[in-house]
Amino acid sequence: MSPLPEPPQIKEEQEELYINQEGEQLQKSNHVPLRSNKKYLNCEVCGKTFQYKSKLARHVRAHTGEKPYFCVTCGKRFNQMIHLKKHIRIHTGEKPHSCSICGNKFNDLSAFKAHMRIHTGEKPYSCSTCGKGFSQMIHVKIHMRVHTGEKPYSCSTCGKGFSNLMNLKTHIRIHTGEKPHSCSTCGKTFRQNSTLQTHIRIHTGVKPYSCSTCGKRFSHVKNLTTHSRIHTGEKPYSCSTCGNKFSQLTHLKSHMRIHTT
Numbered sequence: 296m297s298p299l300p301e302p303p304q305i306k307e308e309q310e311e312l313y314i315n316q317e318g319e320q321l322q323k324s325n326h327v328p329l330r331s332n333k334k335y336l337n338c339e340v341c342g343k344t345f346q347y348k349s350k351l352a353r354h355v356r357a358h359t360g361e362k363p364y365f366c367v368t369c370g371k372r373f374n375q376m377i378h379l380k381k382h383i384r385i386h387t388g389e390k391p392h393s394c395s396i397c398g399n400k401f402n403d404l405s406a407f408k409a410h411m412r413i414h415t416g417e418k419p420y421s422c423s424t425c426g427k428g429f430s431q432m433i434h435v436k437i438h439m440r441v442h443t444g445e446k447p448y449s450c451s452t453c454g455k456g457f458s459n460l461m462n463l464k465t466h467i468r469i470h471t472g473e474k475p476h477s478c479s480t481c482g483k484t485f486r487q488n489s490t491l492q493t494h495i496r497i498h499t500g501v502k503p504y505s506c507s508t509c510g511k512r513f514s515h516v517k518n519l520t521t522h523s524r525i526h527t528g529e530k531p532y533s534c535s536t537c538g539n540k541f542s543q544l545t546h547l548k549s550h551m552r553i554h555t556t
Contacts, residue, residue, distance in 0.1 A: 335344040336351045340358045345351040353375055356362070362372035364379040368386045373379040381403055384390065390400035392407035396414045401407040409431050412418070418428030420435045424442045429435045437459050440446065446456030448463040452470045457463040465487055468474065474484035476491040480498045485491040493515050496502065502512035504519040508526045513519040521543055524530070530540035532547040536554045541547045 335346055336348055337344050338351065338354055338358075340355070343354065345354065356374040362374045364374070364376050365372040366379060366382055366386070368383075371382060373382065384402035390402045392401040392404055394400070394407070394410060394414075396411075399410060401410060412430035418430050420429045420432045421427065422429075422435055422438055422442075424439070427438065429438065440458035446458050448457045448460050449455065450457075450463060450466055450470075452467070455466065457466065468486040474486050476486070476488045477484045478491060478494055478498075480495070483494065485494065496514035502514045504513045504516050505511065506513075506519060506522055506526070508523070511522060513522065524542040530542045532542070532544050533540045534547060534550055534554075536551075539550060541550065
């Protein structure tokens with residue numbers, strides 16, 4: 296493998312000259328605002344305007360694909376120095392942003408802000424179709440696939456499609472048998488971290504979900520949903536043979552044996 300080239304100097308942009316649309320040469324110094332009697336700098340590709348030549352230079356890389364900054368550890372390249380600095384924290388383990396409520400730490404400010412919405416309940420992004428709110432824009436984009444039916448990720452083993460890349464990765468473990476999440480108390484392993492967290496409540500006795508009608512508490516939200524049907528009388532599972540209805544799927548399956556024996 297050929298050695299990586301020397302990383303560019305951070306001051307590289309400061310040494311370049313930029314020409315505006317009138318062919319006029321601008322000052323060398325970086326991040327100097329245009330004088331009031333001069334026009335803003337325009338991107339020749341999309342027409343977007345900038346007051347500072349340094350910002351124009353960064354923007355142009357979105358069109359050219361140029362990535363002059365690279366990580367000396369893994370070689371990954373970036374079009375902005377700030378993105379490289381964030382990336383380096385993956386290797387160093389640095390997490391400068393800490394949640395004052397739960398103590399979770401983050402290497403990226405945007406990830407930290409998104410996390411804080413878990414505690415505040417803020418959901419500034421909403422689905423234009425059904426109005427459902429989300430704490431992150433990426434979650435809105437993924438949710439929209441429920442309405443469009445789009446499933447851009449497919450399993451190379453069985454062909455099953457998924458709207459979410461994470462769901463595909465979790466699904467693949469069915470084929471590989473991989474269970475990377477293990478319980479530190481009993482050693483039981485799981486394909487998903489969420490399943491592990493639910494399992495841990497067996498050991499801790501934590502029951503975070505409570506019935507608003509009778510107050511009974513549950514360790515899993517699904518158990519609460521099933522319990523709530525006692526109060527509502529809802530029976531969503533019906534027998535296709537005789538029409539009897541049941542509040543739980545397990546009860547329906549037990550009932551079906553009457554018809555099969």
